[in-house]
Amino acid sequence: MILGHLAVLSIVFFFFGAVIIPLVSRLGTWVPHAVAVATSAIVFVINATNLGYVLSQGTIRYAVGGWQPPIGIELVLDPLSSFFVLLLGGIAVVVLWHSRYPAAAELPGRTAPFYSATLLMLGAFSGIVLTGDLFNLYVFLEIAALAGYALLGGGSARAAVATFRYLIFGTIGASFYLLGVGLIYMGTGTLNMADLSAIMAVTGVEPLLVIGFVFIITGVGLKMALFPLHLWLPDVYASAVSSGTALVAPLGTKVAAYILIRILYFVLNPDLSRFQLPFTQVLGILGAAGIIWGSIMAIAQKDMKRMLAYSSVAQIGYIALGIGLGNTYGFIGAVLHTLNHACMKACLFLVSGNLLAAGRSQSIDALDHSLRKSMPWTSLSFTIAALSMIGLPPTAGFFSKWYLLLGSIENSAWIYVLVIVASSLLNAVYFFRVIERLYLPRGDVAAEEAPVVVADNRPSLVAPVVFLALLLVVLGLGNVIVVRQLIQPMLPAGF
Amino acid sequence: MIPDESAGSSLIVRVTCRIVARLIQIFALYVIFHGHYSPGGGFQGGALLATAIILLRLGEGLRRSRREFNPEWAMPLGAVGVLIYAGVGMADLLAGGNFLQYEYTPLPEMNAAQMHYWGILIVEIGVGLAVMSVLVAIFDRLLEGQNDD
Amino acid sequence: MIELIDDYYAYWFCFLLLTIGLYGVIVKRNLVKKVIGLSIFQSAIILFFIIAAYKDDSTVPILDPRIEVTNADAYINPLPHTLMLTAIVVGVATLGVAFALLIRIYGKYATLDEDTLMERMK
Numbered sequence: 118m119i120l121g122h123l124a125v126l127s128i129v130f131f132f133f134g135a136v137i138i139p140l141v142s143r144l145g146t147w148v149p150h151a152v153a154v155a156t157s158a159i160v161f162v163i164n165a166t167n168l169g170y171v172l173s174q175g176t177i178r179y180a181v182g183g184w185q186p187p188i189g190i191e192l193v194l195d196p197l198s199s200f201f202v203l204l205l206g207g208i209a210v211v212v213l214w215h216s217r218y219p220a221a222a223e224l225p226g227r228t229a230p231f232y233s234a235t236l237l238m239l240g241a242f243s244g245i246v247l248t249g250d251l252f253n254l255y256v257f258l259e260i261a262a263l264a265g266y267a268l269l270g271g272g273s274a275r276a277a278v279a280t281f282r283y284l285i286f287g288t289i290g291a292s293f294y295l296l297g298v299g300l301i302y303m304g305t306g307t308l309n310m311a312d313l314s315a316i317m318a319v320t321g322v323e324p325l326l327v328i329g330f331v332f333i334i335t336g337v338g339l340k341m342a343l344f345p346l347h348l349w350l351p352d353v354y355a356s357a358v359s360s361g362t363a364l365v366a367p368l369g370t371k372v373a374a375y376i377l378i379r380i381l382y383f384v385l386n387p388d389l390s391r392f393q394l395p396f397t398q399v400l401g402i403l404g405a406a407g408i409i410w411g412s413i414m415a416i417a418q419k420d421m422k423r424m425l426a427y428s429s430v431a432q433i434g435y436i437a438l439g440i441g442l443g444n445t446y447g448f449i450g451a452v453l454h455t456l457n458h459a460c461m462k463a464c465l466f467l468v469s470g471n472l473l474a475a476g477r478s479q480s481i482d483a484l485d486h487s488l489r490k491s492m493p494w495t496s497l498s499f500t501i502a503a504l505s506m507i508g509l510p511p512t513a514g515f516f517s518k519w520y521l522l523l524g525s526i527e528n529s530a531w532i533y534v535l536v537i538v539a540s541s542l543l544n545a546v547y548f549f550r551v552i553e554r555l556y557l558p559r560g561d562v563a564a565e566e567a568p569v570v571v572a573d574n575r576p577s578l579v580a581p582v583v584f585l586a587l588l589l590v591v592l593g594l595g596n597v598i599v600v601r602q603l604i605q606p607m608l609p610a611g612f
Numbered sequence: 613m614i615p616d617e618s619a620g621s622s623l624i625v626r627v628t629c630r631i632v633a634r635l636i637q638i639f640a641l642y643v644i645f646h647g648h649y650s651p652g653g654g655f656q657g658g659a660l661l662a663t664a665i666i667l668l669r670l671g672e673g674l675r676r677s678r679r680e681f682n683p684e685w686a687m688p689l690g691a692v693g694v695l696i697y698a699g700v701g702m703a704d705l706l707a708g709g710n711f712l713q714y715e716y717t718p719l720p721e722m723n724a725a726q727m728h729y730w731g732i733l734i735v736e737i738g739v740g741l742a743v744m745s746v747l748v749a750i751f752d753r754l755l756e757g758q759n760d761d
Numbered sequence: 762m763i764e765l766i767d768d769y770y771a772y773w774f775c776f777l778l779l780t781i782g783l784y785g786v787i788v789k790r791n792l793v794k795k796v797i798g799l800s801i802f803q804s805a806i807i808l809f810f811i812i813a814a815y816k817d818d819s820t821v822p823i824l825d826p827r828i829e830v831t832n833a834d835a836y837i838n839p840l841p842h843t844l845m846l847t848a849i850v851v852g853v854a855t856l857g858v859a860f861a862l863l864i865r866i867y868g869k870y871a872t873l874d875e876d877t878l879m880e881r882m883k
Binding site for chain 1: 783786795796802806809810813840841847855862865866868878882
Binding site for chain 2: 846861864
């Protein structure tokens with residue numbers, strides 16, 4: 118029973134941390150960062166405990182306030198949600214650990230609100246993942262969105278413009294979600310996810326509910342940057358503070374993907390969403406389109422962060438494709454890709470943060486191979502992460518794409534196979550462009566002879582990046598363990 | 613707002629603002645304390661309290677109404693409001709129930725209905741405090757660069 | 762056909778507001794007008810929930826001593842109202858963040874018109 122309490126604590130501790138920071142920030146400039154890292158470390162430990170317990174003992178359901186569902190709000194810890202919330206905690210610890218110098222450099226004097234907004238956003242993400250109530254999910258979705266706007270828009274004025282566009286898109290998306298929840302409440306009278314699926318098993322699906330789910334999926338798709346609704350993403354990721362991007366990029370869209378998985382496979386009957394309603398087909402098509410579009414646009418970019426942002430659009434396309442395939446391999450591929458992409462993108466955005474901290478510009482043309490000597494660890498980590506994004510074994514990216522390929526073959530969806538293979542080649546194009554600049558000399562002998570200042574000397578800047586790169590290799594080599602122990606228990610019924 | 617040498621608005625505006633602000637504050641407390649029983653509650657009462665303070669800011673100018681509510685207190689006070697809310701939830705958790713299960717709130721002997729009443733009331737006060745501070749903070753931040761009155 | 766409009770006139774009004782809000786967000790060039798459109802859009806959704814909660818011949822959901830306690834049909838459904846309290850707060854917070862961002866944008870670029878802003882950002 119104490120472990121059930123740990124479920125709610127993993128949300129509440131983030132909120133406690135967020136409100137403690139304004140009160141204690143006067144004690145010193147190092148305090149907000151320390152509180153943020155400490156809070157996320159505690160929550161990571163709690164989440165790991167929860168995952169271990171859930172995998173051995175089964176799903177935990179926690180009734181907040183003592184009110185039993187369906188009247189009350191319940192938190193659900195099943196293998197899917199514990200996995201996601203552990204991912205949140207882990208990435209949060211690593212990125213927040215790294216963020217000490219970049220945040221202080223890019224947001225001088227304003228680190229306290231930055232960390233406060235970060236913890237609020239992380240707490241809200243945890244809430245989205247753990248809740249079992251549709252309206253509670255809307256509340257947490259909006260808390261996460263607002264904290265995210267504060268986080269991403271607090272830097273330069275360009276960031277404010279990009280965040281304003283994100284605000285408009287995001288609020289419309291969340292309002293669509295709310296409209297969908299309203300329609301579902303009108304149709305069934307319940308807001309609890311488990312109760313809803315029980316009711317729909319008895320009454321069948323009427324047009325009112327279908328429209329409600331369409332609104333929900335559209336709203337969540339906007340938050341997830343699914344293909345035609347991704348327009349807000351590149352500007353926001355490119356212009357925001359690098360620690361902010363490094364936190365939002367790996368996590369924000371994945372949480373929206375979690376909501377889609379939850380709605381399509383656990384609230385709706387999987388047979389319904391796969392065979393009777395066209396939800397998964399549409400998702401697959403949009404995912405494939407997003408993959409191709411994102412990869413092509415990424416090749417055209419000259420700025421490192423913008424390239425990574427378009428690459429994110431492509432990777433979210435992979436996850437959407439995996440969800441849309443509707444078979445076991447596709448599901449495993451989608452969830453595994455969530456884990457892998459979170460680690461890869463966090464590593465890549467942290468690398469660009471390191472480049473910024475070392476005084477380098479973000480433009481790809483400005484990179485030259487002196488970086489190989491002055492920032493050896495950063496360059497190496499970038500290379501490993503890039504290889505993982507392209508999908509070369511034994512890094513983790515290969516295995517998630519492999520599962521997606523297996524899923525597409527099982528469905529005889531040869532177009533998807535073509536899309537995945539082609540996009541890996543496209544990924545190779547834009548990543549090798551950067552790697553080539555990092556490692557191959559440009560014929561400028563005089564520059565080679567110049568003395569090199571090692572800029573990779575702060576442990577808090579280098580260690581997280583190297584850790585994530587190593588983690589990618591470990592996850593790749595150990596992917597069988599990850600799939601068997603963590604992902605197989607979470608497969609929905611009928612898979 | 614008419615700038616004049618006494619650094620504020622005209623006399624009629626100032627006196628009226630002061631009187632009306634006190635009336636608004638009493639009504640706001642009424643709304644907060646009756647929130648669990650009739651329309652009202654923490655957010656509405658907090659917004660009314662913020663309205664009263666903003667009215668004072670508009671009528672009297674920042675320099676005079678600073679004594680009423682110092683702008684620097686706003687964020688910490690908001691944090692305290694949220695801490696009251698989460699603190700009640702944690703107190704319930706530590707006392708044996710679930711998060712925010714008011715029957716377990718560690719208050720002197722009462723039956724379950726009264727525990728609910730007091731638990732919700734404390735939470736509403738926390739919410740009202742937080743909402744008031746945040747709305748006033750937004751107002752102050754929006755006018756930071758403007759001239760003082 | 763007439764019943765469709767007559768019985769559900771409240772919903773038609775709500776959809777009208779939704780359309781006006783979306784029109785404001787998409788078509789208007791001034792950023793403040795976009796935010797106003799967004800606010801109208803959110804208000805329309807709040808109105809939708811409130812309309813859904815209404816029942817004919819029923820009263821506000823405050824305990825009335827003249828109605829027996831077990832007769833729940835005599836009160837309108839209070840749950841959507843409480844949900845919408847939260848939605849209103851979310852709307853207020855969104856407006857606050859939107860205006861804070863607009864102030865920052867105006868401070869740097871001295872314009873709130875979308876096209877001029879795109880020009881000045883280059």
